Amino acid sequence: MNRTLANRLTPYMFLAPAAVILLVALIYPLGYVVYASFLNWNPSQRIGQAEFVGLRNYINLFSDESFRESFFVTIRFSVIVVSLEMFIGVGLAFLLDRNIRGMSALRTLFILPMMISPIVVGLMWRYMYHPTVGVFNRTLKALGFESMPWLLDGDWAFASIIIADVWQWVPFIFILSLAALQTLPQSVMEAARIDGASGWQSILYIKLPLMMPVLIITFLLRLIDSFKVLEVILVLTNGGPGLSTEVMALRISRTATEFRELGVAAAMSNILLLLLLMLTLAMFFYNKITEKRALRQKSEAAEEM
């Protein structure tokens, strides 16, 4: 009797710690951020003392020039960074999809940039972009060119943070698309070769379409992550010069810590969250649809057999 009761309770006991922690430290804070966005709240007040202002924080945000600027900087940054990374990463995967010695060592070296801390990535690049001791300007000077205002001019700074992010995340896309390439059905490749498809033709008409599901997921994952980039930019430019590299995540953190307006920061957080929620749901449903389609094709193929 005691034993069956224990057995019946086991799953709950196994789940309880995780459920409690997620509830207390993740779900609750997320609810809290929604509530906080309706308050005029500064960090020295308890939340109960903060004044309830309804939608005022949101309304103010829409007329807030610098928030709008950071919104567009974020979008521009994400779109440019992710399309560059997809292009380079997938291209490299096609180039390196060969049977060569030391491929796994190569892959190991390539994941280094994304394993090390974003803070350190920012540090390395800040050093390389340094106006006098940085390696870029030194090389330019040694070759007899003018030195460049890497982090000192708005457009250059924007390009600089893009380069650093591309450096860090191309390997991610490279590794995922290489994995996708190497799991393509060999029979299809063989058939294409027998039919006389050239290298380009088999890439364009066979490999790319077959990889598409993985590529789209990779794209969405990377897009979601690119909206979260903060540390690298913080170390490189801290959003400047002006607002040229101030992405939304950075704007939120500055609003909370420098301007001490927690309610406004919460409202910004919710807008960012909404944006990411849409992307995530798109990804989830895309996944579901492709899974269903794969199942259907499998069963159809089975029927035909």
Added chain:
Amino acid sequence: MSKKAYDKQHPAFYALVVAMVLMAVGPIVLMLSTSLKLTVDIMSDTSGLFFLPTLHNYEAVLCKVLWYEPQSVDYCDPTFGRSLGNSLIIAITSTVLTLIIGCMAAYALVRFRFMGRDTVSLVTLMTRMVPPAVLLVPIFGIWTFQFKIDGTLVGIILIYVAMNLPFVIWILQSFIVQVPIQLEESARIDGAGPFQVFFLIVLPIIKPGLAAASIFTFRIAWNEFLLANALSNRNTRTVPVTIVNSLSEYNLDWGVIMATGMLLAIPPIIFTFVASRQIITGMTAGAVKG
């Protein structure tokens, strides 16, 4: 074409591979070499390749935790040694906790069919999408005013465990599904209780999954800056927070900064070399299975 033989490639192809390796590793090598230079060498105009390597910067950074008193350091700043200790405690504790708790939850979800896999992967995705910046305001408010654990290591560990749990549960689930149920049933017939089955039968089988999950958890806990910055005080700062704080000094000592950066980068680099296969498994699983 046999699978074993390696194809012969065009020389240009090897040139491309070498260029890629240089690009991927170059900045890291540059950081390492800078961390071994004296300020004079960093500032000098001559080429950066020829210099006398010195551990001076590392001694300056680690002066308080070294077993000897470095002679080259005149003033010892204890900040970094302390934050290194904090970082280690936080990263290791939160990894261990996340793994234990996540493992149990994943097991319950698989074996007792609580929620569908769909629900779990949706929740995982949802939490994966939440940027730390969004958690900044609520975590600061709740930790400071309600739980009163701001400025403590416990507070930082709690949020790291919560942030990593969904991913860990999700990835371990896909490993636990593959454990044959017959194995567990026979152990149960032999009289093992549910906890014994779990710890003695299931855990040893899913070791590769545990390795992948622990690396990902450790990496996030070790590298995270924003929340640690909001939750820590002078005594509980982690290494990333210390680094960012030291950046605001007017006269940056690049050698010392690079040495701290290198120390922060070393554990992830070691993991990468030891367990790159598990890392790639974890990464591809994350993308391909959604």
